[in-house]
Amino acid sequence: xxxxGQGDDIIIASNLVKTFPxxxxxxxxxxxxxxxxxxxVIVGPSGSGKSTFLRCLNGLEEVDSGTIIxxxxxxxxxxxxxxxxxxxxxMVFQSFNLxxxxxxxxxxxxxxxLVRGKSRARAREFxxxxxxxxxxxxxxxxxxxxxxxxxxxxxxxARALAMMPRVMLFDEATSALDPEMIGExxxxxxxxxxxxxxxVVVTHEMGFALEVSDxxxxxxxxxVIEEGAPEQFFNTPARARTRAFLRQIL
Amino acid sequence: xxxxxxxxxxxxxxxxxxxxxxxxxxxxxxTVHLDYAWHWGEIPQYILRHDDRTGRWxxxxxxxxxxxxxxxxxxxxxxxxxxxxxxxxxRTGRSLYWRLIARTYVLLxxxxxxxxxxxxxxxxLADQLIPHLALDVRARKAGPGVRWLLSLLVAEPGSISAFLxxxxxxxxFEGAYITEILRAGIESVERGQWEAAHALGxxxxxxLRHVVLPQAFRQVLPTLAGQFISLxxxxxxxxxxxxxxxxxxxxxxxxxxxxxxxxxxxxxxxxMLLTFPCSLLVAxxxxxxxxxxxxxxxxxxxxxxGEEVL
Numbered sequence: 001x002x003x004x005g006q007g008d009d010i011i012i013a014s015n016l017v018k019t020f021p022x023x024x025x026x027x028x029x030x031x032x033x034x035x036x037x038x039x040x041v042i043v044g045p046s047g048s049g050k051s052t053f054l055r056c057l058n059g060l061e062e063v064d065s066g067t068i069i070x071x072x073x074x075x076x077x078x079x080x081x082x083x084x085x086x087x088x089x090x091m092v093f094q095s096f097n098l099x100x101x102x103x104x105x106x107x108x109x110x111x112x113x114l115v116r117g118k119s120r121a122r123a124r125e126f127x128x129x130x131x132x133x134x135x136x137x138x139x140x141x142x143x144x145x146x147x148x149x150x151x152x153x154x155x156x157x158a159r160a161l162a163m164m165p166r167v168m169l170f171d172e173a174t175s176a177l178d179p180e181m182i183g184e185x186x187x188x189x190x191x192x193x194x195x196x197x198x199x200v201v202v203t204h205e206m207g208f209a210l211e212v213s214d215x216x217x218x219x220x221x222x223x224v225i226e227e228g229a230p231e232q233f234f235n236t237p238a239r240a241r242t243r244a245f246l247r248q249i250l
Numbered sequence: 251x252x253x254x255x256x257x258x259x260x261x262x263x264x265x266x267x268x269x270x271x272x273x274x275x276x277x278x279x280x281t282v283h284l285d286y287a288w289h290w291g292e293i294p295q296y297i298l299r300h301d302d303r304t305g306r307w308x309x310x311x312x313x314x315x316x317x318x319x320x321x322x323x324x325x326x327x328x329x330x331x332x333x334x335x336x337x338x339x340x341r342t343g344r345s346l347y348w349r350l351i352a353r354t355y356v357l358l359x360x361x362x363x364x365x366x367x368x369x370x371x372x373x374x375l376a377d378q379l380i381p382h383l384a385l386d387v388r389a390r391k392a393g394p395g396v397r398w399l400l401s402l403l404v405a406e407p408g409s410i411s412a413f414l415x416x417x418x419x420x421x422x423f424e425g426a427y428i429t430e431i432l433r434a435g436i437e438s439v440e441r442g443q444w445e446a447a448h449a450l451g452x453x454x455x456x457x458l459r460h461v462v463l464p465q466a467f468r469q470v471l472p473t474l475a476g477q478f479i480s481l482x483x484x485x486x487x488x489x490x491x492x493x494x495x496x497x498x499x500x501x502x503x504x505x506x507x508x509x510x511x512x513x514x515x516x517x518x519x520x521x522m523l524l525t526f527p528c529s530l531l532v533a534x535x536x537x538x539x540x541x542x543x544x545x546x547x548x549x550x551x552x553x554x555x556g557e558e559v560l
Binding site: 059060084087090097099100110159160163 | 442443446447451465
């Protein structure tokens with residue numbers, strides 16, 4: 001698989017514009033590039049367009065203008081491109097969105113069988129491996145409703161990893177969790193980052209951003225206000241707006 | 251809390267007493283004043299008849315009618331489900347063309363009296379479409395095994411065309427209700443489910459087949475089962491087009507024997523025989539679903555935590 005533009009930059013998003021009826025400018029000429037293996041944390045006040053950006057990256061939302069290239073493949077009107085990109089990009093949602101009618105093992109195995117065409121046995125084998133990785137091998141037969149929020153989110157991560165994605169998107173993955181469960185999910189994410197996964201993480205967990213990320217990006221009203229290495233971003237922010245934001249949440 | 255219970259208890263007792271008075275009064279009118287000769291003894295022979303020629307017991311008018319009603323309901327229900335599913339998918343789909351077609355179908359069928367639909371479609375189907383298939387002729391020419399199977403599962407070889415028309419008409423108008431039930435089910439599935447499935451790379455038909463429809467069906471199963479009970483009852487409408495189902499047989503029997511009350515009480519009991527088990531099943535289904543989903547179907551997040559699931 002040798003595609004044009006498939007260098008070190010795995011995500012190239014250029015000049016994205018997305019408006020919602022209102023009209024709200026969720027993305028306003030937004031550009032960002034993510035390197036292979038990089039962990040990019042996006043922070044910003046609610047309604048700043050962070051989630052919209054993530055959802056545009058795998059085609060859950062369509063941009064009004066601008067281009068997105070993921071691993072050399074343009075995300076455009078071509079349905080085949082869209083499907084291929086979705087296979088390569090895993091996503092973890094704030095509200096878990098596990099399939100409630102399937103047990104944990106089936107949740108993790110479904111896409112492997114339908115999209116990757118794996119046999120039931122092979123999908124099961126890989127699913128169990130992933131569940132062991134997120135520490136939930138003993139819950140394979142449970143239904144989502146029987147699990148705690150933290151456990152559900154770990155299953156959701158395993159489900160996304162089952163597609164062997166090259167990029168993982170985390171859309172406020174810990175925001176809906178009780179405080180005592182945030183740690184277990186962040187641990188899984190940290191491990192994933194150490195294993196070299198390319199990650200784009202929208203989060204309010206500044207400790208995680210400082211410790212795990214390679215770069216922090218602060219956005220507001222659909223624009224990049226400031227970005228930089230985590231130590232520099234948190235210790236010596238350049239912009240007054242960033243300082244005000246950090247004062248508010250830290 | 252306790253006080254309201256007490257008041258409602260005395261109210262209940264008063265109501266029950268009133269009801270008992272009413273029942274007593276009706277019983278009194280029937281036994282003393284109703285000028286009616288009861289002949290309950292004649293009813294059983296219309297259910298089962300002893301065939302002197304073969305020396306066996308065979309089903310007579312009423313039981314044959316019950317079987318026809320059962321066959322009508324099963325085939326009508328299956329066809330209505332297929333039609334309803336197709337139309338519900340069209341109604342919730344992306345294509346404006348199909349959405350409009352499905353909407354028109356539902357609008358048309360739900361705003362006409364069933365009887366009118368039956369007449370319109372039956373005469374069209376029975377006169378224009380189905381005769382061209384020459385099913386009756388083919389059925390008569392078929393081997394004895396096939397004929398036996400046909401009369402067991404569908405209808406006597408001579409009346410297959412009429413039966414088929416009735417099934418289609420029934421399915422057509424029940425299908426409109428099932429369309430709306432399934433549409434509600436599909437729309438009750440959260441957006442996040444679509445998004446999670448799409449994000450995994452599933453195609454639209456895979457999302458429907460593996461994620462959305464299983465949840466939608468589970469959500470509306472009790473309603474759907476209730477609609478099937480309605481279908482069993484509504485199947486009596488096709489008696490107007492001389493399908494020999496239970497109601498038709500009842501009216502024929504009444505005309506020839508004048509056992510008005512006995513016949514209709516028996517027919518009512520026979521309908522109950524079909525619908526009552528269905529109702530019990532629906533109640534059990536509802537209880538089971540409520541337990542599984544913590545009552546609401548959407549609160550699967552933490553409500554059921556640690557609870558035993560069937």
